[in-house]
Amino acid sequence: MSASAAARCHRCGAELAAGDEAIDVDGAGQHRLANRGGLVFDVRCFGHAPGCAAGGPATDEDTWFAGHTWQRAFCRRCGVHAGWLFRGVTRVFFALVAAPAPARGSGGRR
Numbered sequence: 001m002s003a004s005a006a007a008r009c010h011r012c013g014a015e016l017a018a019g020d021e022a023i024d025v026d027g028a029g030q031h032r033l034a035n036r037g038g039l040v041f042d043v044r045c046f047g048h049a050p051g052c053a054a055g056g057p058a059t060d061e062d063t064w065f066a067g068h069t070w071q072r073a074f075c076r077r078c079g080v081h082a083g084w085l086f087r088g089v090t091r092v093f094f095a096l097v098a099a100p101a102p103a104r105g106s107g108g109r110r
């Protein structure tokens with residue numbers, strides 16, 4: 001079994017990025033990000049996210065990763081906001097909001 005699960009849309013379940021596209025950024029594959037409004041997001045980083053479309057203006061305002069601009073990234077299937085696309089001089093990556101862990105203790109099938 002793969003150590004890294006694919007990133008999936010939290011609304012429609014579409015695959016956003018394959019598990020083997022997961023990458024470490026600044027030493028970790030998962031980051032907890034808080035925006036100016038106090039919302040907290042647990043995100044995983046991926047080098048490619050074919051299931052996502054970036055949209056909106058690119059900006060470096062309040063960027064979470066120094067030297068990188070960001071845009072919002074949306075699910076291609078349903079359009080929900082799924083994370084962010086970061087662009088730096090030497091790398092481009094997606095930070096996708098991790099789906100909340102299921103509350104149920106049994107199962108684990110999708």
Ligand SMILES: [Zn+2]
Binds near residue numbers: 009010013014078080
């Ligand atoms: Zn979706």
